[in-house]
Amino acid sequence: MSGEDSSDEGKKKPSAAGSNGKGRRHPRNVLNDLSGEEWLYFTRSVLRTSYPHEFSQDLRRAHGANKPPRLMMELIRFFTKSGQSVLDPFAGVGGTLLGASLCGRKATGIEINREWIDVYLKVCEQEKLEAQEMIQGDCLEVLPKLADARDPFDFVVFDPPYNVDMKVTMCNNTYGRQNRKKSYHPFSDDSRDISKVNSYEEYLDKMEEAFKHLYPILHHNRYMAIIVRDAYQDGQYIFAGYDVTKRAERSGFIPKGDTVWYQSGTRLRPYGYPYAYVPNIVHQHILVLRKE
């Protein structure tokens, strides 16, 4: 074990790799199918990834905020057992659904924009994967109906539209969209798209409404993970991860952790140089909450 893994915290949990043996699942593990070592490794609060282009990234990249299916699979593998169910209410081109397919879980996605659902279906065809359930619609309308019609899910995971749809970039277009790695692509023209609201407060209100609908649809004692990026707007840092967590708490979710995810290779831009400090936000938060 590395120095990091052999901390006191790790030693207090001998069942992880000790009594149970390396590579074996603890018989009382109610959460997932991982061995103790795999469990410990996942609980690090910093994650650095550099995934190859895979799972038809050529098609999925049309969506400027698609998430790596491999990352989603890692989250799903920790928070569910084989065969359990996963919900993504902001499914985009299906990063979560693909991740679920990769590890043998059932998934349901809700996405407002038909264009993204069609991309997901094309990806499944190209990758020879059976498509998971995708529902087109506003999740704020779909979720209450789903809660009436279905058993609760075992895990909810998503990355919502991050913030109010920005008409200009962080630096008021000084470096503009031409400095972006990918072309700017608004998620949808639908007024019910959560990024179409007029203010940050309104955005948080919408997120709070989503949490209210998500709470009853998640099994008791199960988890929700949300990927959120902080922002810098109008000369001010916005702790979006913290603000979103606070809204989720109002519905009863208990915050359990915050993994800082750094996808290496993010391009740096000289926003404040040479006058003022302006951060290059190269990380996202993976916020973990639980219904207890």
Ligand SMILES: C[S@@+](CC[C@H](N)C(=O)[O-])C[C@H]1O[C@@H](n2cnc3c(N)ncnc32)[C@H](O)[C@@H]1O
């Ligand atoms: C950050 S993206 C999610 C990307 C996704 N994880 C993927 O891998 O493609 C957020 C998505 O939420 C969708 N969206 C926005 N408002 C919505 C709403 N009210 N109901 C359902 N989907 C919505 C957007 O169209 C967008 O595709």
